[in-house]
Amino acid sequence: MSAPWLPGLPLIFIDDAVSRWATLIVLAVAAILGTYAAGDPELRTGRFRFWTVYALFAFAAIAFAHASGLLTSYVLWEAMSACSFFLIAQRLDEDVVAASVRALTTTRLGDLLLLIGAGAIAAGHPQVGLIGALAGAAIKSGQLGATPWLVGAMVAPTPVSALLHSATLVAAGPYLLARLAPQLAVFPNLLAALAIYAVISAFAGALFAATSNDAKRTLAWSTSEQLAQATLATAAGAPFAGLAVLAGHALAKPLLFIAAGYLRAATGSTRYDAASREGRRVGAFVAATVVGAAALVGIPPFLSSWGLASTWSAVATARPPLLIAGLAISALSGWYATRFALLLLPDVNRPFARAALRPPLRAAAWLGITLALAVSIGVIRFRVDLESLALPILALSGGALAVAARRTTLLTAGFAFPEGIAWWDRTFSAPARAAGTLLDRCDRALLAGAHFLATATLRIGRRAAAVDDRLDRDTTELGRGLLAGGRRAAAVVVGDISRYVAYTAVGLALAAAVIAAVLATARGFA
């Protein structure tokens, strides 16, 4: 199906098994988080605006799932970027402003790189074009080097962060790459570079997730890590495995966000050390935490189990050396998921916390669990080969390994990692502002220069005018003298009629001179 948007550039949509599954998952996630948002105390104001943009956002994500070709994908990427800007900017505080502008700016950079890639492909440079698309996808999915916006977007209300982080905005990158797999396969060098980058990005994401001291930040980095593994699947020649990782992640993440949101509502913070160990547990959130963590790391029967297993099997076949990194990544993700669950489990039962637990929040948790199970079983029932579950089991056991590796990890990277945001502000905002100030000064200097020129012109003009005045005076006197002389001569020599003849003669001579001049100039042109 195509919609004639611009001449020669129609928006093209396809409908296949992949896009149907993706639609189902977007709808499931939108339903879970919509239920949550209905009860979220943070979303009390601006509800109409919120739900409009929420619906638009889900619609754009579904349309993107059906998009065919880079241009159509680009248009819907931009639509998602714009919606996410409004969704993040729900609560209008200073830090929210910074985060939403950062998110919009970064994701738009990714979008534009994709568009430039589309242009390069149309001009007959497929490799340049695909590099553009890869760079765009990496930025869009918050891979290493473009993570600050992903972490920053955590200041949004919980359902919004969850939506951005699961099935929609960030998933757009690896999804597009999976769709581009046939085109990418033509350039093995590109795929090799992509695989290495994805492994590094996944490792960094897992490492930072494991070492973060804040539940929401753990989730942000884990998004980066999971999507890197989805990208890796495509790079290793198994795009369907990548799609399964994406789907599994999309179903698991909302549950973990619901748990983190409960932590925030209960204790006013999402830091692990803020979690009180007193009080009664709330069943829905315990279940959401456990199920979400299990689904994320890929424990059967959840979708990620098949996806991650197939991904790493493909890597083992295509690029065996990368499997070493795979072990570390699995270990780290097992570790951080376990840590997340263990730290969140002891719950609180303070009055304000009970008040925050409105029925929709619990409903969202149960809905999320049900849908994650249902969709996973649905997919696996029809697509999975259950033999390849060795690696997710490794991932689980890797949790124990990680405990041993913890001390080393903390020493190497540690809590000291500045999360990139300060770096981003230092390297981007300050020079931009400095350059802007400089250029502003240049402008003022230019204007001053123009002013100087104008003054100089005026001064010259004044002098010229003075010269003119003197000339005028002199000419007038000369004229008067001549006239007087002429009159006297005329009176002597000729009468009135001859004077008219003389005027006419002078006039004709002048006209002839002008015409001659024009003709001469015109010939000069020709």
Next chain:
Amino acid sequence: MIALALAIGAPVLVALGAPFAPVRVARALVIGVGLLVLAVALAALGGLIAPSLDVPWIPALGARLALGGDALSWSLVALAGGLTAAAVGGVPPRTNGSALAALFAAMLAGLVVVFLARDLLLFYFGFEIALVPMYFIIGGWGEGDRTRAAIVFFVYTRAGSLAMLLAFVGLAFGAGGHGFAFSAAAHPSGLLAAWIAAGLLIGFAIKLPVVPLHAWLPLAHTEAPTEGSVMLAGLLLKLGGYGLLRIALAFVPGALAATAPWLVAWGLTSALWGALAAFPQRDLKRLVAYTSVNHMGYVLVAVAVAAALGPDSVAGRLAVSGAALQLVSHGLLTGGLFLVSGAIGERFGTRDLRRLGGMARRAPRYGWTFALLALGSLGIPALSGFAAEVQIVLATAMYAPGAAVVLGVAIVLTTALLARTALRLLTGEPVEAEPSEHRGADLALPWVAALLLGSAVLGIWPRVLVDGYVAVAAALGAGR
């Protein structure tokens, strides 16, 4: 014929009559004539009428009263009519309002002549008629340092006009040309073409404007009264872009193609400069003015790409239609931004960004309207700026991916700038000063809503104009 008489004659009559009418009547007349011109232009765009005229004017110079239009011309005529109505209707009446209204009608007449002219001398004639009223508008009704702004504006503009006129004379009488009419003028090559291209580029680059010929713009836009800023940004800048497309690209494409890499670099520099120089601005209007430098830089890039690859190549068509759509889109959105900025200034007594804020609570309609316009201007989907930028970026990527990346950076910088400004207005502490009880500022909102609607139509369904622009590009290609 009747349509042309309406589109040009009616503004002239209003310009002559309005000074003698009461303010209320004069304003109504100008709004009416603006909407009339808009209606004629829409009818022409829809193919209902195809008015044209071609009679001798000054035979000795081979100048003809040749008027006619294609999609490029009529879309800009429509913009001129609509924006004139919005500019006059969107601000409260001022002292000597009748004379001010008459100046707007005169400017509209000049603009319609420029956009429809099929004769270089007539083009120049309309160009000058459109510019002179602006001098009086800034000098007479401006704010702050208005005299200086008016003089700087006029001197820059006249310098540009002179360069342009010399180039026109060269086109009319050099290298086989035998008159000013488009049909009679030469299509020169070689050294003469280079000189003519230089003259045209200087003339149009001042008007567009392109760095470093832009220093008049922030000053004039800031000091002009709100309605003057709307016309300056919305229409007078378009004269430069229109001239590049209609005259430079048609008559000296070879010279443009030969220098295309330099022109692309020039346009990119201007786009980056405009975006960066906007960051430290404190005055809302001055900030918006700098985004114009940025957005018009894209137009120069697109024109250079079209010249380099040929206007009727795939990329060339994208570039021509992208540049043309960018002109119309920028007119709608930036015109709206100036209207809202002026209204905010009027309502809160300041346009200083350090003192403005808290509009989400205090003045939500102003705040959110500004935000929507700003997002349209930075190019979110469903508004017209997006459709224009997509085409320009694609065309540039087909010409040189590296240049497109720089263009992308410029777009991202504008994104950061406008998104930040919009949210700054909405958030934070409200202005200390109580908003004035003067509700005149509310006049702007319905007109801005109309401009936004126009932008949305073009963003969702750009083919209403772009199909015509592609035909223009094909004609440009055939004329080589």
